[in-house]
Structure formats: C-alpha cells, structure tokens
Amino acid sequence: MNFRLIGNYLISITIIIFGFFILFYASLPLFPKQVNEIDKQRVIGMRSSSPMEFDNGKEFWWMVREGNTLTFHNSSDEIIVGFLILELASNPCNNDEIIIAKFSDNMNQQRVELRDSAILSIPVEFNGKSEKILNINFENEKKCLLDNGDARDFGAKLVKWSYL
C-alpha cells in the first residue's frame, strides 16, 4: 500500500472539504438580506442638519419648522434591513404638531402626531457603505419662537434614535 499517495489524496480532499465548510457555514448563511455578520446597531451612524445639544448630559437635536435633514450612514459593507426608530418630544411651546418624515430617494412618507412625545418607526434598507437622507418636516403652521434671542422656529425635539 502506498501510504504517501494515500496521504497526498487525504491532503487534497481535506483542502476541498475546508472549502465546502467555508461555503456552507460562512458564505451561504449570509446571503439572505436579513442576516448580518456585524451588529447593525453599531454600523449605522446619524448626522443631523441641526447641531447636537445636551440636556442633563443627554444628547438631543432640535427639529425646526423650516425643514431638517438626518443623514444615516451605513459604514459596513453589508446590506442592512431594519427599522429606524426616532423618539421625539414636544417643542418648548408644547404645541401639537404633525410630523412628516420622508426619505429623499423614496416617495413613501410617514406621518405622526406629536403631543407630548411621539415615536416614528420607519422601515429602511441600506446598501453596503451607503447613506440615506431623511427629511423631517412639520404640517402645523403655528410658529414656536422664543424671546431669548434664539431665532429658530422650533418644531420638535429629537431625543433618541436607534436602528433595530
């Protein structure tokens, strides 16, 4: 019996099996869009057209009546499917507001009523290394201006955002 020949065949077959192991365990399970290798909450970032401010150490952004853009960026190379969750609180005048959120590349828009607080949940799909711009606007014409020298017309306070 030629042990060297058998050994050579075994080496070759082991390498092929290893190739199939990668195919079936690492590659194929990732093909469905819903499956991600990375933690999707850690790769989606947000940049707002309004500056970040802090209230008791907690970050927030004022959404103004003139219009706001929130740019969401997927820094990973994977397609990511999920829901964008925006938590909003009322403006300093406590006006009731109707908020309209719409992605710039999509005709569909989300409409939500804001009294004390509101949660917007928007289904969204990101391609790898891409960004999407969300426009936030208000239907209510009633202004919310403060007499402290701040000229902004406040619409709502974005207190938290997440991607699930």
Added chain:
Amino acid sequence: MRFRTNAKIISIFFVSLTYLTYRTFNAALVDPFFDDFDSPAYFDFQLFPAFRTHGITAVFSIIQNELMISLFQAFIGSLVWIYLWIVINEKLNSKILKILFTISFFILASSSIIVEHDSAMLSESLSISSTILLFATTIKITEASRKIFSRTFYAWAFAFVWFFSTKSSNSILMPLIIIPLIYVFYVKYQFIKKKFIFGIILVLSLFSFLSSFSSDISKTLNTAGTIHNRLWLDDNWRKELLLSGYPKFSHDLWLKHGIRDLGVPPDQAVVNLPEYKKWWEDQGENFLIKFILTNPDYAILGPVALPLLNSDFSFKQTLLSGWSQGTDMTFAESKFRNSILPRTFFWPDEPEKAYLTLSLCFIAIGLSLLVLIKTKSNSFFYSVVLTLLFVLVWSYLNWWFGSKPVDMPRHNLAAAIMFRLLAIFCVFYSIDQFIRQKKSILIR
C-alpha cells in the same frame, strides 16, 4: 527562432512596463496616508530592542519623505509581482494558458486591496512584497532541484532576510523555515560559498527573530485586545482569565473608551492601568500561551471556526474574515479619493461573496492538487502544500496573539493574497500538466 524570442521579450517588457506605470502612477496620484497611532514608530529606526521591524524602519527613516516612500513601495511592489509573473509563466507550456494566466494574475495584482498599501506609511506594502519575492524565489529553487544558479540563490537568500525583517509575525516563523533549510544546506549541499551565504542569512534571521521579542509594547496591547475582543465574551474563558488575577473592572474601561474618543484607544487605556501592569508581571506575559496550550479546541478550531465553539461569535472574529475580505483604504480614507484602483472580482465587498470567493479558492487548490497527484507532479504538489502549511501557521500565530476583528483583514492580508495566488497558480499549472500528459500519451 530569433523572431519568437524577440516577441517574447517585447511582450514581457510591455506587460511589465504597463504594470509598473499603473502602480507608480497611482502612488503619485494618491496623498500618502499617515496613521497617527501606528506610523510614527516606523520612522524611528532602533537597532535593539526594536519596537518595529528593521526592514521597514530602515527604509522609512532613510527616505523620510512620505511621497517618495509611496513611490518606492510601488516600485518595489511592481518589480516583485512582475518577477513572480515571469517565474510562473516560465512553468507553463500552453500559450493560451499563459495568456489567461497573465490576465488573471494582473487583475489580482492590480486590485486596490494589494496596491493601496503603497501609499500607506505602514508595513503592509513592503511585507507583501517580501512575501511575493520569497514565494517567487522558492518556486525557482524548487524548480532547480539539484543545480541552483548563484543569482537565484542570492535572490532567495535576500528574500528570506527581507521577509523576516518586515513584520514581527514573519520573524516568528523563522525557526519553522530555517531549521529544515539548515539540514538542506549543511547536510545535503557541499558548496562552501552557499553555506557561507546561508550562515549570514541565519545570523540576520536570528537577529530579526530576537528583535521581535525585544519590545513588550505590541505584546501588551495585543494581549489586551485579544482578551477584550474575544476571551471576555465566553463565560468559561472569562472565568479562567479572572482566576489568573486579571482586573475585572478593566472591561468596563475598555468599553467606555470604545464608545467615545476619550483620547486613548481602548487597549491602551487598559494597558495603562497599574492593575494590568501588575497582572502582566505576575501571569500576563505568558497568559495567552498557557491559555492556548490548555484549551486545544480554542487553539485549533477557534481561528477558523469560532462560532462552532460558541454561537455568540461570528466568522467576523475568525481568520476566514481576514482571508476573505481584505482591507479597504481606497473607500475608507479621504486621502485615497484620487485613486484609480478597482477592488476586482477577487475581493468582493460583501462578506457573503467574499467568503464564497475564499471557498472557491480552497476548492480550486484541492482539485488542482488531485490533478497534480494524477500527473505525478510531486515537487510542485509538495511546494503548494508546504506553502499552504506555512501560510496557515503564520495566520494562526497572528490570530492567537493579536488579530482583533478590526485588524483581521490587515494582519492577514499576506495570507489572503497567497490563497488567491495559489489558487490561480494551481489551476493553470494543473491544467497545463494535464494537457501535457494527454499530449505525450497521444504522441506515444
């Protein structure tokens, strides 16, 4: 006959010049990338002890100018890839296969994943070049069997010393490569001159090997990185770690520095702790070695199949991720916006496709080896298997002692390139051998 030789020389010259121009032109277009954390040490040549390897620090500290370093790296990279192409091309007989091989080879050699490092003030470009030169000269030596030409031998000797001097992980491989060579050169060969040259290689390689252990800076950082990115996430491994006296609260600190930029990277923040320093002196320095020896499942399966040991892990934390995905400075760094480099089909961006490419590489290598057994191409068969073995050992060492998920592609880039190169080389060579054998049977 003369016309044919001239045509061959002209085609080699044309292909080489095109590749050289492409690579150096890109290096000239792109602004050099200086990593504030890693790059400064590469410009500081230290003989012994040395934090960074001499093969890089010597070059960077002599040239100093970042653009000139980029051009130098591009020039050297071009030369070694062209040399490898010529070496492999010489082994193929079929003209069509030579053309197809040339196309595949230069698509791989032109990909951004390989060429982008020319413009980075880090060790990758020269390290990859040294690996390619070592591979090319080893093929030449294997092919020569009994009679080795002096120039091939000198190139091979230089490739060894250069390879060991470009990365600590390369120099750690030294005993594994040099010991069989000592046998070959001192027992089998009688040439005094070659023995003398080999003696010089041995001394220089030993120096690189000892240098890689002369500084604790990388070791402490890599150990902290390995612990918090990997060992901490498994209950049993964490228990073992804490039993060794590892400061428990260090993980919260590590997480805190990971969430926000607090001026110090997370691993460095942990290493700066007095409690970590005490643990390092007591048990820490050899902790990872002990851990690997006492956890054989982690040591053997972990690097390629960590999710099979603990489902909380993904393949992102294994070598498969590093071998498949490659780096992406061309996309990620603003300084690379002028780059003309494509990723190419060898390096798909999406992980599922990247793993698919890697799996196809292994399947292609395995099938080609079966053909090589059939065609009785023994020396080539063993060269491929030995190269695979060295690449595997090299990658395993990287993973055991420091490849965090974020560093996985960069640390294992040379291995990722070698798997693709071996796949192309094996496929074309085995088809060539198969055709050759069929032809000889027909002639008989």
